[in-house]
Amino acid sequence: MTADQLVVLAIIQGLTEFLPVSSSGHLNLLHLLTTYPDEGPAIDVAIHVGSLVAVMAYFWRDMLYLIGGLRDLVLFRATSARRLILLLILASVPLAIVGFVMIETGLVDAVRSLEVIAWTTIVFALVLWACDALGSRAKIFSDIGISDAVWVGLAQCIALIPGVSRSGITMSAARALGFERTEAARFSMVLAIPAILATGAGTALTMSGDQAAIIAGDALVAAALSAVAAFASIWFMMALLKRTSMMPFVLYRLAMGVVLLWVLYR
Template identity: 45%
Template sequence: MDNVQALILALVQGLTEFLPISSSAHLILPAQMFGWPDQGLAFDVAVHLGTLLAVVAYYRRDLWAMTRGAGDGVMQRRMNPDLRLGLLVVLATVPAVAAGFLAKDLIENELRSAAVIAVTTVVFGVLLWLADVYGARKRAVAELGVGSALLIGVAQAVALIPGTSRSGITITAALALGFRREDAARFSFLLSIPVILGAGLLKTKDLLESTVPVDWGHMALGVVVSAVTAYLTIMLFLRLLDRVGMLPFMVYRLLLGAVLFVWFV
């Protein structure tokens, strides 16, 4: 992998990790269309770290409030809104963790085909638009309960199927449950933090056990480019969300799915 390929893949990862358009669908295209080599474990770790840094930096106030709320809750022995939100994020993460362990072999061996990615890109794009159109869009994150958090968490577990889009399906579930667009995106992005962290740690473990040499230059490039790109993507997405809605993302996913079908299937 040369510097241009590393730059493009880091840009793609940063752009697609938080937009509801499926990062796996985009990462398969450059490699397959141009015959690029696999990006490797080290680069995977780098771009995961970059996107994690981006979402942590953007939601640093929320994370600090949840941390402070946890401390206050322990000291005062009572629940508070920030502690409650933190606990709901943890609760909603459990289904994805469980599904990841139980269905790891199925996902890696049976569901990584271009056909699966093409189908899920289209189907879940349509579902995203339907949830946006027919959802009540009245609830705020402060109104999130245990049941809603679990349902969004189950949706996140489904995102282990390549092409689904983790952000896309969690936003879809939140919109279907009546949450406002910005609140749906906010909880989705907070929910991404433990998932990206967990995935990054697993890949780091594999990297430490690997004997393949590490290209530190490509890793640094991957971290910086994916972090900056992801941060700007989150910021612009949230600013434009109420103005544009989910229709452009549904249309884009339909076009992307058509390209995948024509090119690979």
């Protein structure tokens, strides 16, 4: 892999993983619109690990709370932290099931096309706008209930289609359920942790030891670049959402979708 491809991949993944603009859509577009070869499983794992490090670093207080919840889960202690862990697990189960079915049936590859990305980018921009505009501002992160976990978890499954955006659809669902804007983003990003862990673990299982060893240096660079870019994007989004609505992301998605349709149908 060339140095420029490594840098571009890592930065795109880092910047778009947590913004409601679809990281998978951007990465698929990179391959569809350029001559870059597939990056391979090791680099894919590395850039996701970088994103994971960033979200855990930004929400370090939540991470300490969740670690306490895992301890309470093991020790059978009934605490609010254990309850949150169980709710995050509940919200992650639908994604694991649907993801497995899509991989086994080949649907995960069938939906990877420029046309799909273009239309989902536009359609789910409108979904994001509607949910943000109509959603109330009552709930905070600690108010998550069973129904919230189920609905956001089901919404997360739609993000298996490139262009939808995992963060975008989970933020949309959280806003529709009444979560305050920054709290919806917080819910979405903490929920990303098990999703990224599952993605990374699943990809890592497809690698041989020799594959990982050959590009270990590239993987470390990719992880570091992705972590820095992801941390910057999280900081930017949280700062922006304290001051305004989701409209900047909606407009970006609409513009991107229109350009893609022009490229596709010209």
